Amino acid sequence: MKCGYSKEQLLEFYRKMVLIREFEERVKFLFLEGIMPGTIHQYQGEEACAVGVCSALQRGDIITSTHRPHGHCIAMGMDIKSMMAELFGKQTGCCKGKGGSMHMGDIEKGVVPAIAIVGGGIPVATGIAFGFKMKKQPRVAVCFMGDGATNEGTFHESLNMASIWNLPVVYAVENNFYGASTHVSLVMKVEKISERACAYKIPGITVDGNDVIKVYETACEAVERARKGEGPTLIELLTYRITGHSRRDPALYQPPEEKKKALENEPIKKFSEFLISMDITQEELEKIRETVKEEIEDAVKYAMNSPDPLPQDTLNDLFV
Amino acid sequence: MARLTIAEALRQAIREEMKRDESVYCIGEDIGIPGGWGGAFTVTLGLEKEFPDRIINTPISEAGFFGVALGSSLVGLRPIVDVQYGDFLFCAMDQIANQIAKLRYMSGGKIKTPIVIRAPVGVTGRGAQHSQMMEPFFQCLPGIKIVCPATAYDAKGLLKSAVRNENPVMIFEHKLLYGAKGARSEPGSIDASSEIPDEEYLIPIGKGTVRRQGTDITIVATLLMMHRACEAAEIVEKEGISVEVIDPRSLVPFDWEIVKQSIAKTGRLIIVEESPRRGGIGAEIAATVAEEMLDFLVAPVKRIAAPDTPAPFSPVMEKFYVPDTVRIVQAIKEMMSISS
Known part of the structure; x- marks a missing residue:
């Protein structure tokens, strides 16, 4: 195609983003209906971040995620049946019902059980990269975090260590401008989070996190640097959460004007427009969405028909 | 057979385990700086000469390097994390209590986190922040095993078992029992040295x-x-x-x-x-x-x-x-x- 990407690759980006969006929409519905237990932090509006970054990875690379992990899990190719089952707390869930939404993961797919303490995953991803380096393996760790996490001490401790030890790690900061309800401008004076990288003498880049191609290209460069042994990179992905922080949050702290603008700039709409300009048809895109929806319905059925864990399964899996 | 102090017995255990298994490494503050002390109480003294790539000196970043240890354990390494004083474990408490203790359980038993955490304890003339006995804070935390060796014989056998265990294990060591020598010797110490057999032995975790x-x-x-x-x-x-x-x-x-x-x-x-x-x-x-x-x-x-x-x-x-x-x-x- 004239953009330099194959049609197949572009449609795969699209499919994954739509899979995340539709998965989250279905989960939201199930949750609000009271069918699904627990609490949820959803990823609508940030799909290009996960898909762009994870598409730059190879088998054997590992990510850490956050309290908002569904998008990262899907982008890493986790089975959505086992994800849905986990959300329902079922035995067939990816963590056998012990993790739930906030600890979703599958190490086989390169996803550490998501770490739901803000900033808690940053040293862990750094340690994974440290392990790769010690074992002289050409693998890369990616640490997803939100804007809020960059105010945690672990962010600074980790970037410093990754810098002095030249570790193969990419820090992907999804800046959606709100830590829960608090706007980022209230909690940091730097205009760009990527500026913080200079304190550790590592590259810091800010990109449009709603542009999947830009995210992908930036991530590819950072991942390649890491794999070549040239050290860590901090990537700030500017995005927006077009849903509440969690559960039933109506996000009244997001000004209507800002929200409206964000909806116009949301990644799937934006990418669809781009694809159509590349002569891909609306019908092709619709077909993808329909297939994805069917896949999700299958996952919901699978999850709901799966057995619950036994109460006494509580006692398993603590020690090896 | 040789008579060793706890510090020496721990050092011998670490050396043997690092020789036996190259995925074992030590990480902590001041643990292997030439001219330094080998950790706060000499346990790792000189090991950096034998294992230059596996004695990792860190910045003063406890939360950071405890997380690094955890991350590295997920990809096949077996870290021995050294903290200068048990009291500093609080700086790393999220990594210990929320991550190290829980990650395996949260994964439904799909991952393992073989990490040894070594921490000196004991009320020894240092006031409120370098003296605490830390065991009670961790005995109520599911997901971590805890050992407390009182003799050099036990110290060696328990540390070796801890390194080979597939789970997180904390080992609390008493400042007055180390028998640390030279600049790091401790006033009021009591002799906890033992005759250490030449042949290898392990002491099972969980046996009094x-x-x-x-x-x-x-x-x-x-x-x-x-x-x-x-x-x-x-x-x-x-x-x-x-x-x-x-x-x-x-x-x-x-x-x-x-x-x-x-x-x-x-x-x-x-x-x-x-x-x-x-x-x-x-x-x-x-x-x-x-x-x-x-x-x-x-x-x-x-x-x-x-x-x-x-x-x-x-x-x-x-x-x-x-x-x-x-x-x-x-x-x-x-x-x-x-x-x-």
Whole structure:
């Protein structure tokens, strides 16, 4: 195609983003209906971040995620049946019902059980990269975090260590401008989070996190640097959460004007427009969405028909 | 056979394990700087010469390097994390309590996190922030095993078992028992050295030992307090009181069997600990004994512990704070006088 990407690759980006969006929409519905237990932090509006970054990875690379992990899990190719089952707390869930939404993961797919303490995953991803380096393996760790996490001490401790030890790690900061309800401008004076990288003498880049191609290209460069042994990179992905922080949050702290603008700039709409300009048809895109929806319905059925864990399964899996 | 201090025995254990398995490495502050101390109490002294790539000196970033240890354990390494003083574990508490202790469980048992955490404890002239006994904070945390070696023999065998264990294991080491030499020697130290066999041995985690046989009173104590209990037992023996001293060696899992067997014989239990009484090790042991062994007891269980305050600095107050042999002797006599 004239953009330099194959049609197949572009449609795969699209499919994954739509899979995340539709998965989250279905989960939201199930949750609000009271069918699904627990609490949820959803990823609508940030799909290009996960898909762009994870598409730059190879088998054997590992990510850490956050309290908002569904998008990262899907982008890493986790089975959505086992994800849905986990959300329902079922035995067939990816963590056998012990993790739930906030600890979703599958190490086989390169996803550490998501770490739901803000900033808690940053040293862990750094340690994974440290392990790769010690074992002289050409693998890369990616640490997803939100804007809020960059105010945690672990962010600074980790970037410093990754810098002095030249570790193969990419820090992907999804800046959606709100830590829960608090706007980022209230909690940091730097205009760009990527500026913080200079304190550790590592590259810091800010990109449009709603542009999947830009995210992908930036991530590819950072991942390649890491794999070549040239050290860590901090990537700030500017995005927006077009849903509440969690559960039933109506996000009244997001000004209507800002929200409206964000909806116009949301990644799937934006990418669809781009694809159509590349002569891909609306019908092709619709077909993808329909297939994805069917896949999700299958996952919901699978999850709901799966057995619950036994109460006494509580006692398993603590020690090896 | 050679007589080694705890610091030397731990060093030997680390060296042997690093030689045996190249995925074992040490990480911490000041652990291998030429001209430095080999950690705060000389345990890793000189190991950087033998293993230049596997003795990792870190920035002062406890939360950071505990997380690094965890991350590295997920990809096949076996870190031994060194913290200069147990008190600093609080700086890394999220990594320890929320991540290291829980990641395997959260994954549904799909991952393992073989991490050893070494931490010096003991009230030793340093005031409130370099003295705490940290075990009570962690005994209530599911997901981490805890060992407390009181002799060099146990230190070596337990550390080697910890390194080979597939789970997180914390090893609490007492500053007055290390036998650290030179600039890092500790005033008031007591001899905890042992004859260390030339051949390899392991001590299983979760198995206690009877330090001293007796028939009248059971004392359960670890680390320095185990030695104080033995001193007290020797004193009262002259007065015809026979004390059995049990060193559980591990707090998690706990060797209930050895304690129960002893109480079945003596009918009396004293627990001695250096940490504050409230919510301490003694509280846990006493509660379980009350639930399961009340019928065997001929006297109320007694806890000898530090008061519910931070550790004070002044030597006068510190002496008051830490249970000593005199207090243990007194408690033994009181218990015998009300129940014989």
